Amino acid sequence: xxxxxxxxxxxxxxxxxxxxxxxxxxxxxxxxxxxxxxxxxxxxxxxxxxxxxxxxxxxxxxxxxxxxxxxxxxxxxxxxxxxxxxxxxxxxxxxxxxxxxxxxxxxxxxxxxxxxxxxxxxxxxxxxxxxxxxxxxxxxxxxxxxxxxxxxxxxxxxxxxxxxxxx
Amino acid sequence: xxxxxxxxxxxxxxxxxxxxxxxxxxxxxxxxxxxxxxxxxxxxxxxxxxxxxxxxxxxxxxxxxxxxxxxxxxxxxxxxxxxxxxxxxxxxxxxxxxxxxxxxxxxxxxxxxxxxxxxxxxxxxxxxxxxxxxxxxxxxxxxxxxxxxxxxxxxxxxxxxxxxxxxxxxxxxxxxxxxxxxxxxxxxxxxxxxxxxxxxxxxxxxxxxxxxxxxxxxxxxxxxxxxxxxxxxxxxxxxxxxxxxxxxxxxxxxxxxxxxxxxxxxxxxxxxxxxxxxxxxxxxxxxxxxxxxxxxxxxxxxxxxxxxxxxxxxxxxxxxxxxxxxxxxxxxxxxxxxxxxxxxxxxxxxxxxxxxxxxxxxxxxxxxxxxxxxxxxxxxxxxxxxxxxxxxxxxxxxxxxxxxxxxxxxxxxxxxxxxxxxxxxxxxxxxxxxxxxxxxxxxxxxxxxxxxxxxxxxxxxxxxxxxxxxxxxxxxxxxxxxxxxxxxxxxxxxxxxxxxxxxxxxxxxxxxxxxxxxxxxxxxxxxxxxxxxxxxxxxxxxxxxxxxxxxxxxxxxxxxxxxxxxxxxxxxxxxxxxxxxxxxxxxxxxxxxxxxxxxxxxxxxxxxxxxxxxx
Numbered sequence: 217x218x219x220x221x222x223x224x225x226x227x228x229x230x231x232x233x234x235x236x237x238x239x240x241x242x243x244x245x246x247x248x249x250x251x252x253x254x255x256x257x258x259x260x261x262x263x264x265x266x267x268x269x270x271x272x273x274x275x276x277x278x279x280x281x282x283x284x285x286x287x288x289x290x291x292x293x294x295x296x297x298x299x300x301x302x303x304x305x306x307x308x309x310x311x312x313x314x315x316x317x318x319x320x321x322x323x324x325x326x327x328x329x330x331x332x333x334x335x336x337x338x339x340x341x342x343x344x345x346x347x348x349x350x351x352x353x354x355x356x357x358x359x360x361x362x363x364x365x366x367x368x369x370x371x372x373x374x375x376x377x378x379x380x381x382x383x
Numbered sequence: 384x385x386x387x388x389x390x391x392x393x394x395x396x397x398x399x400x401x402x403x404x405x406x407x408x409x410x411x412x413x414x415x416x417x418x419x420x421x422x423x424x425x426x427x428x429x430x431x432x433x434x435x436x437x438x439x440x441x442x443x444x445x446x447x448x449x450x451x452x453x454x455x456x457x458x459x460x461x462x463x464x465x466x467x468x469x470x471x472x473x474x475x476x477x478x479x480x481x482x483x484x485x486x487x488x489x490x491x492x493x494x495x496x497x498x499x500x501x502x503x504x505x506x507x508x509x510x511x512x513x514x515x516x517x518x519x520x521x522x523x524x525x526x527x528x529x530x531x532x533x534x535x536x537x538x539x540x541x542x543x544x545x546x547x548x549x550x551x552x553x554x555x556x557x558x559x560x561x562x563x564x565x566x567x568x569x570x571x572x573x574x575x576x577x578x579x580x581x582x583x584x585x586x587x588x589x590x591x592x593x594x595x596x597x598x599x600x601x602x603x604x605x606x607x608x609x610x611x612x613x614x615x616x617x618x619x620x621x622x623x624x625x626x627x628x629x630x631x632x633x634x635x636x637x638x639x640x641x642x643x644x645x646x647x648x649x650x651x652x653x654x655x656x657x658x659x660x661x662x663x664x665x666x667x668x669x670x671x672x673x674x675x676x677x678x679x680x681x682x683x684x685x686x687x688x689x690x691x692x693x694x695x696x697x698x699x700x701x702x703x704x705x706x707x708x709x710x711x712x713x714x715x716x717x718x719x720x721x722x723x724x725x726x727x728x729x730x731x732x733x734x735x736x737x738x739x740x741x742x743x744x745x746x747x748x749x750x751x752x753x754x755x756x757x758x759x760x761x762x763x764x765x766x767x768x769x770x771x772x773x774x775x776x777x778x779x780x781x782x783x784x785x786x787x788x789x790x791x792x793x794x795x796x797x798x799x800x801x802x803x804x805x806x807x808x809x810x811x812x813x814x815x816x817x818x819x820x821x822x823x824x825x826x827x828x829x830x831x832x833x834x835x836x837x838x839x840x841x842x843x844x845x846x847x848x849x850x851x852x853x854x855x856x857x858x859x860x861x862x863x864x865x866x867x868x869x870x871x872x873x874x875x876x877x878x879x880x881x882x883x884x885x886x887x888x889x890x891x892x893x894x895x896x897x898x899x900x901x902x903x904x905x906x907x908x909x910x911x912x913x914x915x916x917x918x919x920x921x922x923x924x925x926x927x928x929x930x931x932x933x934x935x936x937x938x939x940x941x942x943x944x945x946x947x948x949x950x951x952x953x954x955x956x957x958x959x960x961x962x963x964x965x966x967x968x969x970x971x972x973x974x975x976x977x978x979x980x981x982x983x984x985x986x987x988x989x990x991x992x993x994x995x996x997x998x
Contacts, residue, residue: 232479245589245590246593260705
């Protein structure tokens with residue numbers, strides 16, 4: 217089963233625990249600037265939005281890489297940067313429409329989310345459930361359920377759910 | 384590790400900056416942030432120095448857990464000699480600034496001397512630069528934040544700044560970071576202004592390392608679980624913020640009202656957490672939009688509010704039409720109940736102005752309230768207020784006072800002196816509800832007896848964050864005590880003071896202690912830092928810090944006479960509520976407190992005590 221990060225900005229408080237978990241997992245230190253997931257603060261609108269790589273099926277970064285340093289992991293669908301092959305040309309950072317693959321000045325390579333080999337540290341660290349790791353085919357189900365709930369309430373309002381009503 | 388092991392010293396008089404290794408012997412004795420920076424300050428300044436003179440120093444200090452994944456591990460403190468109090472000042476702030484300073488590789492910045500003209504400072508990793516601030520001097524915190532980010536083309540900078548109030552040395556001006564988080568009390572903003580520093584902008588690309596990563600993640604995860612499962616930190620604070628207290632404290636008869644004339648406010652419900660979440664009659668939208676976490680915080684008690692655009696305070700003022708930092712309990716009380724105003728959106732507006740221009744809403748609200756009493760008694764006239772009808776309950780008067788004080792204009796200049804100097808000027812110093820010149824926060828010590836001793840003995844002047852016995856006396860954390868009795872309170876106050884001094888030295892937020900004890904905190908510190916940090920050692924460190932602060936104050940000229948309360952609280956009984964008929968029993972508590980502290984009957988730490996603690 218393929219899994220994906222599901223982000224619900226409505227639940228985010230802007231605490232940056234996800235960024236800390238990511239930097240520690242990947243770089244061994246705590247610093248949000250080394251995180252591959254970022255929380256954006258739209259303070260005047262009272263919104264905080266985590267954002268990271270969505271692991272495109274046909275990835276722009278992968279297509280653009282001139283040295284084939286980005287490959288797809290068959291089992292997880294994750295796009296992986298091979299640091300031994302990456303030449304730091306940054307073409308992928310231009311190609312990615314979402315800006316989620318970025319250059320690391322310390323290593324002279326690019327870095328992106330690789331879902332922590334199937335156990336994303338950000339989702340573990342999120343205290344409010346704003347970031348979860350779910351079956352990729354069901355990522356919209358929570359939103360669908362909200363709308364389905366409205367339909368349920370509307371139907372209930374119209375009358376009881378008896379077998380006769382279904383006939 | 385935990386510590387970056389490096390401090391930045393900025394001499395403003397000479398325009399020089401230098402890097403120094405952190406004194407690790409002191410770090411082992413004083414941990415970080417409040418304790419360690421106070422150690423540096425007391426070693427480096429004359430306790431009798433003028434707080435607004437070049438001889439004072441201003442220290443921005445992080446703790447060893449600042450910038451780590453420990454919950455709430457993003458705090459920094461500003462340590463200096465307080466402009467409002469002439470005593471040791473240590474004001475703690477959240478937001479993201481502290482963590483960023485640590486990411487840049489610094490445990491603290493020590494500012495000394497005075498810049499010949501207004502400057503702002505950038506710290507980008509190893510590089511510290513002093514810049515001309517001519518273009519932003521005279522502007523607000525909000526404008527300064529935006530201007531610096533644009534100027535340096537770096538939206539990821541985090542900025543601490545003063546507003547016009549700090550520049551003009553309003554004595555309770557604060558230092559605001561990340562737009563609405565503040566090192567709020569004791570006039571640290573005025574000290575920054577006296578040094579001609581407009582702002583400090585930091586950006587760090589390094590990382591914070593800990594002693595044992597595996598143990599650290601284990602200890603911090605255990606801590607987060609405790610916070611999540613606790614009713615206050617897991618549910619009450621995220622949902623209602625500190626405003627969860629408004630109705631509780633009012634019912635306890637400990638809500639100072641109209642300059643402490645009363646202990647219950649008839650309008651409390653209208654300015655409570657519940658009111659913030661209820662849709663307004665005017666536009667059908669609630670005042671509160673969301674909660675916000677400071678850096679690394681899994682509690683998220685911050686309030687983000689929006690005022691009705693048609694409210695009289697912001698008509699034709701689009702700069703206030705967006706969401707920003709809303710009312711915390713202290714602000715709602717000081718601006719509301721203490722002045723008798725119950726217009727929630729007006730209080731939110733005044734709170735915005737406090738953030739925008741950098742003034743402490745507690746001392747500001749309490750000073751307005753004292754001025755209202757002077758006005759009520761006919762000691763302050765409409766001519767003297769510049770035409771403001773300064774009546775208790777007047778929303779218009781409160782709003783006008785905030786706008787004037789934020790810019791230190793007109794009558795705002797007098798309000799900017801704080802209540803003690805203002806009331807002294809008009810002949811009634813007894814009407815200033817303060818200790819050591821600093822105004823009380825939102826708990827009346829007739830209804831919560833332990834808070835009387837807390838205020839009287841607080842090293843930075845009246846303050847709830849030095850020993851929050853409300854926790855025990857009202858909320859029953861960690862054990863319930865009777866708020867109406869003085870019995871057992873000296874020991875309770877000492878225990879809270881020592882533990883809090885330790886927590887304030889870690890980089891963590893004191894709000895965690897609604898759920899955490901030192902038994903939860905010590906393992907997190909110990910996994911991050913060398914030295915073997917047990918709960919017992921943390922508590923002893925806190926006691927050492929408390930005594931060090933006390934000794935500084937005594938050298939600055941304070942004596943046992945300053946461990947007092949205004950006559951109103953010890954002579955005028957509460958008129959309503961559970962504490963009806965009671966005054967604060969400070970005289971019953973103080974001698975026992977001195978004894979428990981190992982101080983003389985005159986409140987002087989004995990040589991034996993100081994050598995036991997190796998102060």
